[in-house]
Each structure stands twice: as C-alpha cells, then as structure tokens.
Amino acid sequence: MELREFFTEDGINLDLKGETKDEILKELIALLGLDDKSEGILYKMLKRRENLGSTGIGKGIAIPHCRSLVVNRLRVAFGRKPAGVEFKAIDDQPVHNFFLIIAPPLEVSNQYLPVLGKIAQFSKEADVASRLEKLHSPNEFLGLLQEKGV
C-alpha cells in the first residue's frame, strides 16, 4: 500500500484561501466532493477532534482526521496555504500543509491507521516541508509521494 494510491488531483489544493483554522477545515472537506449535509457533519467531527487536541504535528504540517459514517471508504485530501494559518500546532508555529483523512467506522481493509502513520512518517522527513513549499501543481505533489515511496 502506497500513499500515492489514495490521492487524486481533485483532492489537492495548493492555494487554500482560508485565513482561519475553521475556514481551512471547510476548504479541505470540500475537496472530498460530498453533499452539504455530510460536509457539515464532517466539519463538526473534525472540530471536535481539534478541540481534544490540535492535529498540527509541527514543521508546518497538520493532519486533521476522523472516522465518520458519512463516508463508505477511506478519503484523503491535501491542501497548502503558503502564508500559513494559526492551528495551535505542537510547536506553536503556523501550519502551511494539511493532510485530511476520513475513514468509515468499519473498513474491510483497515487502511486508516496505516495511512495516518505513513502521512505522519512522510511529514517528518527532513526535506518534506521545503519540498511541499515548492510544489507548483497537484501532479508534482503526487510525484513527491511516489518519489518518497511511502
């Protein structure tokens, strides 16, 4: 299983417009192309997860995630906000890169935790933050995932 398999160009936005944590979460959810009600429920769930503790893991990266009944398979998205947004990250630094992961409560193939772990591992690689900063297209993002072999 490789991360590249889970991302599509439609689920990548390298120029998020949101100026706040809430706006960024909404933009990320919109990348999944769900109906309005499902988007609203996901937003509430992600907010509740963030209220337990920020998913900003440092180095300008956050991984908002949850399980929810509104999806029937694992869904992921990636967003970048070059100027960064205050996200209450572990290192108190603004977050520029956001990986969204949503999984159904039950998965036959149990991909949620491995994907979450791989994204965390990818994010901690020394050159990843600077490489993400220099991306020009969704395709380059997919290429980076492939190159890293995660």
Next chain:
Amino acid sequence: MHPQLETLLEIQDLKTQRRELQETASERAMQEEVFNLGADQAIVQLDEKIAEMEDTLPTLTRNRYNRIASRYERVMVPVIGGTCYGCFVSVPTALSSDADRNNEVRACQNCGRFLYLID
C-alpha cells in the same frame, strides 16, 4: 436529513472515536505519540459530549436508542449497496433507493439498528 438522525450519526461517530482510543492500542499510541493527545482525558471529554448529545434525543427515540445500545455496540450503521452493515441482511429495495432517504429515522427490520443510507 432528519435532525434526530443527524444527532444519532454524530453520537455514533463520537462513540467510534472513543472506542478506538479506549480499545485499539495502535490508535491510542498514534494519538499520544504523533499528536501528543492525552488519551484518558480525551475519553472523558468524549463521554461528556456523548452524554450531552444523548440527552437531546426525544424520549421515544432515546428509549429506542437505549434498547439498541444495550444489545449492540453500534447503534447506528450504514446501509451500503442495499445491505445493513450491522447484521449484513438486505434492507427492502424501496428503502435503500428512496430519493428522500435519511429524511426519516429508520431502523433495520432484522436487527433494529438505526440506519444511515449512503451511496
């Protein structure tokens, strides 16, 4: 979507989150190590939120919810491809293909769990 169904769905999602933190060692470890989350404290907060939301359910729905919860871990389950993902029995075609699905609170005729229909 029916407002009670939305509440039930949110409760179920919160319960899933709680169960994973409580029972899945790898999930707990991930949350603690990667996200620096205090799992025990998070479980307490989730319990409070779940109880608060359960209290908002009307009596009839609440009683039904409690009955199902006493039998099954998952009170609400998805219907995917016409199958109840609680008991894996097919639901009536009319129900699963209803254009206004999720505008009513419905239960599986076999296991009684609340149903959420998704594509």
